Amino acid sequence: MKRSSSRRTVACRDAAKGLILDYCSNSSVHGVQYFGCRERSGCEKFWWFAVFLLSLGSCALLIEKTYLKWDQTPVIVSFNERATPVWQIPLPAVTICPQTKALTTKLNFSNDVGEFMHNHDISGEKMDTLLATLQLCDRNFHQVFFDPSVFPDKTTNQSYASLIKDMPILTQENLGDCSIRSELTSCTNLFSYSLTEEGVCVTFNGLSANELLRTENIQTEDSYLTSINRSTFWTQEDGYSHQATVRTYPYRSLGSGISAGISVTLQNHDFLLEYLCSGPNPGYKILLHSPVDYPHISNKFVRISRNREVAIAVKPQIITTSTGLRDYTPEGRQCFFNHERYLQFFREYTQNNCELECLTNFTLHYCGCVRFSMLRTPRTAVCETNQIMCMLKAEETLLEMDVVTQGNSEPNFRAKCNCLPACTSVQYDLEVTQTELEWYRYWETFAEDLSKLEGTQMARLGVYYKESQFITSRRSELYGLTDFLANCGGLLGLCMGVSLLSLVELLYFCLVRPVVLWRNQKTVVQVKNKDEAPEKVLLAKSGN
Structure with missing residues (x-):
């Protein structure tokens, strides 16, 4: 039982790692594709990760200021x-x-x-x-x-x-x-x-x-x-x-x-x-x-x-x-x-x-x-x-x-x-x-x-x-909801190259893609079990 549980944990970890590498390789967010690239050295990956965090922090700060302006001074005369x-x-x-x-x-x-x-x-x-x-x-x-x-x-x-x-x-x-x-x-x-x-x-x-x-x-x-x-x-x-x-x-x-x-x-x-x-x-x-x-x-x-x-x-x-x-x-x-x-x-x-x-x-x-x-x-x-x-x-x-x-x-x-x-x-x-x-x-x-x-x-x-x-x-x-969303989209695009489809893409890899991989893996296991059953029967007969 312990060996089976350990194998399952390793399999889940490998699947998650593969999913992350898959996202990094196909993401439209600027800089993310360098995180999982096997040809890049660790120093290069660290550089791009630091630049990504800096861009993310700057974008969050600018969005916060935009929100405060929208919330506190929404009216213009x-x-x-x-x-x-x-x-x-x-x-x-x-x-x-x-x-x-x-x-x-x-x-x-x-x-x-x-x-x-x-x-x-x-x-x-x-x-x-x-x-x-x-x-x-x-x-x-x-x-x-x-x-x-x-x-x-x-x-x-x-x-x-x-x-x-x-x-x-x-x-x-x-x-x-x-x-x-x-x-x-x-x-x-x-x-x-x-x-x-x-x-x-x-x-x-x-x-x-x-x-x-x-x-x-x-x-x-x-x-x-x-x-x-x-x-x-x-x-x-x-x-x-x-x-x-x-x-x-x-x-x-x-x-x-x-x-x-x-x-x-x-x-x-x-x-x-x-x-x-x-x-x-x-x-x-x-x-x-x-x-x-x-x-x-x-x-x-x-x-x-x-x-x-x-x-x-x-x-x-x-x-x-x-x-x-x-x-x-x-x-x-x-x-x-x-x-x-x-x-x-x-x-x-x-x-x-x-x-x-x-x-x-x-x-x-x-x-x-x-x-x-x-x-x-x-x-x-x-x-x-x-x-x-x-x-x-x-x-x-x-x-x-x-x-x-x-x-x-x-x-x-x-x-x-x-x-x-x-x-x-x-x-x-x-x-x-x-x-x-x-x-x-x-x-x-x-x-x-x-x-x-x-x-x-x-x-x-x-x-x-x-x-x-x-x-x-x-x-x-001064800022309606449409203006606020447009400003946020502009800041995300400026700092990170993010669009609405980028967010949909992230949701896809977080929610849809894992379910698809899990269903595909379950189908493979069921087929494999069906293929092993006749072999076990033949071995049992030859033993007699």
Whole structure:
């Protein structure tokens, strides 16, 4: 039995050696044929084996680098080959907020604040109106003039938002001579109200609350958006459908220049304005944003002074994403499609909406309440005026969080928000020009009685696209699977002369060829056994 087992081992070893020599003699891989060549000396075989290992290692290193590039940076942002006409995108949404926060007809802010600071002799609805106005004052007012922590809590059941809405500074009646695409129209048709941290503002071309907000998750006591226009034939990701007409909402421009944009006249009266709360510039803050963005004024705005005419030439910067990237993870492509990222308060995902929701959640975490203008659930408390510094500190802390916690292994609150850009996003580059608006002298030329306009202040705003076409950017695959395989094949061919057939050849000698040899050997043994059997019978008979 031992001799039979030893013979079988020797036979298997000889068969394996023969198979290897057969592969080396017939392989298409460069250098391998020298390993089994009987005419080569041992020194030559060692040389070729070392060169083969060096080539194999170099190829593996290069393939690893290619894989890391494919895995870690699979996306490239490049310019589109063709220009896009501006009529394929909507005009930017325009939100206008007055910087004056109190009307003297509603509240004598300076006197009431001074009266409270001296003898605290204010109460009831008047006190609540003062507290609501204080929430609109800028940071310098609270840091330099008055400490908001000394003010009491609101006492009436009326919310801060409703108190602010009861004393609007900029109403649709204050807007005059509105036009879109050189066509005069009612400002009521173009503008709707928006509740922001600056108070009650007016917005052009924004989406309605039912389209932009998850109204089922939001309190219903105060309304945030009053627009009723529906974007039936437009979405942020797909643009306008083929059913869209020239007048489809959101409104779009048909070309470049002010004649294809919008313009609006803003007017107010000197004797109605209060300066202490908002400072010495009683003009307006203008925010240009995407129709799917909720307006957040504080950090991004253009300032317009009274008696000035301001023209804003807009150059859109749009980034789209190829369908080939939909199979990638959001972290890999560095953007979210609308269906991939759920926001509690917004139906439309944008980076701005995500960051606003993140600020809301962090303010709730930091202060136990949220600002009156922030979207909230029915059970979320609204911060009192004496908590203003806490809200400002929460915003400052959130902004500093990435820098302060840099290098920590645990993700911070801001990182957990994960506010990547939307896969289809738009930003606006603005060119602002302004000149003095001598409207009073203009009206004098009509020889009309201007006494009724005494104390009136006006400003005029125009928004339009600078050019009739623009170049969009596009996220696409830097290395797809096909590109990766092609690069690997090129490196294998360069370093070792390997092709796909070389791999098939290796599999053949590893799997198919041994089975064929084993079956052939088994057939030979069976034939040999059949030939030996009669000989044994004849020998047995002759022995008898």
